Amino acid sequence: MLKIMALMDNKLTGRKDLMCEHGLSLLVTCHGKNVLFDCGSSEKMLYNAKKLGVDLGKLDAVALSHGHYDHAGGFRFLAERYPVARLFIGPGFFEEKYAVSDNCYRSLAAGFDRAFLTERGIVHTFVEGVAEILPGVHAISGFPRIEPMETIPERFVRLTEAGLVTDDFRDELCLALETGEGVVLLVGCAHPGIINMVRHVGALLGKPVRAVLGGTHLSEADPARIRYTVDALEEMGVKLLGLSHCSGDSAESLIRQREGITACHLGPGDCVFFL
Numbered sequence: 001m002l003k004i005m006a007l008m009d010n011k012l013t014g015r016k017d018l019m020c021e022h023g024l025s026l027l028v029t030c031h032g033k034n035v036l037f038d039c040g041s042s043e044k045m046l047y048n049a050k051k052l053g054v055d056l057g058k059l060d061a062v063a064l065s066h067g068h069y070d071h072a073g074g075f076r077f078l079a080e081r082y083p084v085a086r087l088f089i090g091p092g093f094f095e096e097k098y099a100v101s102d103n104c105y106r107s108l109a110a111g112f113d114r115a116f117l118t119e120r121g122i123v124h125t126f127v128e129g130v131a132e133i134l135p136g137v138h139a140i141s142g143f144p145r146i147e148p149m150e151t152i153p154e155r156f157v158r159l160t161e162a163g164l165v166t167d168d169f170r171d172e173l174c175l176a177l178e179t180g181e182g183v184v185l186l187v188g189c190a191h192p193g194i195i196n197m198v199r200h201v202g203a204l205l206g207k208p209v210r211a212v213l214g215g216t217h218l219s220e221a222d223p224a225r226i227r228y229t230v231d232a233l234e235e236m237g238v239k240l241l242g243l244s245h246c247s248g249d250s251a252e253s254l255i256r257q258r259e260g261i262t263a264c265h266l267g268p269g270d271c272v273f274f275l
Contacts, residue, residue, distance in 0.1 A: 002030045002184065002273065002275075003273050004027070004028055004271065004272050004273075004274075006266035007040070007268060008020070008048060009025075009244045009266060010022055013265060013266075013270055015267070017051065018047075018051055019047055019048055019268065021040060021044050021070075022041060023038070023039075023071065024038045024214060025037070025039050026213065030136070035059070035060060035061045035062070036056070036063070037188075037214075039071070039073070039077075039078055041069055041074060042074055042077065043077040044074070046074070052268075056081075060134065061085060061087070061134070063088040063133065063139050064087070064088070064173075065173055065174065066172045067093045067094065068108045070245075072111070072112075073110055073111050075110065076110075076111050076112045079112075084122050086133075087117065087123070088127050088133060088139045088173070089173070090127055090128075090173040091141065094113055094114060095158045095171070097109065097156070127141045128142060129142050136177065137175065137177055138175070138176040138177075138178075138205070139173050140174050140176055140200075140201055140204065141170070141172065142170075143193070143196050143197050145193065147193050147196050149195075149228055149229075150193025150195060152166065152169060152191055169191035172189070172191050174187045176205060176209075178205070179210070179274045181210055181275070182210030183201060183202065183210060184213065185198060185201055185209050185211065185214075186214050187212065189215045190216045194212065194216045194233070208236070210237065210240065211238065211241070211242070211272075213240075213241075213242040213272070214242070215245035215247055218250070218251040219247060219250075220248070221251070227254065234261050239260075239261060240261070240264065241255050241263055242263070242264045242265060243255065244265055
């Protein structure tokens with residue numbers, strides 16, 4: 001049995017005694033093992049975990065989808081309070097990242113660096129391609145950019161030795177969870193494009209992606225792109241879409257009108273189960 005529980009999301013659903021913030025955190029429990037995917041923006045994720053009876057001191061691994069604060073900012077608070085056995089991140093995770101707005105560059109920093117990990121003895125792995133975290137649980141990065149519609153907003157930039165350049169999000173990774181009926185895919189923001197990611201994971205593992213949970217960054221997409229995306233995912237065999245965090249109300253609304261795809265939104269405390 002595979003269980004996925006949301007510890008953080010942008011909005012509350014059923015549990016009104018929990019906290020929400022702009023961020024994402026999902027806890028994966030499988031065969032008695034626990035993997036935390038993303039940590040939200042702050043220590044609020046820890047508060048939710050305690051209220052939900054989740055012992056974050058018993059994590060087998062942590063995977064961070066990319067180096068933005070809303071996914072990685074809570075990691076410092078987690079590591080300062082609990083032992084973290086293993087951390088999986090993408091190449092380029094520690095590059096300085098910014099969002100451009102009104103000629104200002106707003107830092108999107110995760111709030112920790114390699115020295116922080118070294119000081120605490122946290123073993124960290126840069127995932128280039130695929131890494132099996134646990135049996136049937138894969139961290140995957142390196143997504144081909146094929147779909148012309150799936151562009152990255154120009155406001156996202158990173159600082160390099162050559163100066164500020166458009167962020168290609170080479171650090172973005174997802175979690176692919178194998179089940180008897182296909183792959184359950186967890187995504188943070190899907191900056192490389194959710195169609196690109198689903199197609200790549202399916203081909204890499206040789207199994208269809210049956211469910212996608214997390215952020216897809218469709219909140220800024222126009223209706224044509226949203227329809228195109230949902231059509232493509234349905235054609236690839238995706239049956240369940242839990243478009244939380246940065247996916248947007250328009251995308252969720254459209255999915256709920258479809259007969260071939262089931263929709264859900266995982267707010268803090270919400271769970272889904274797979275056999």
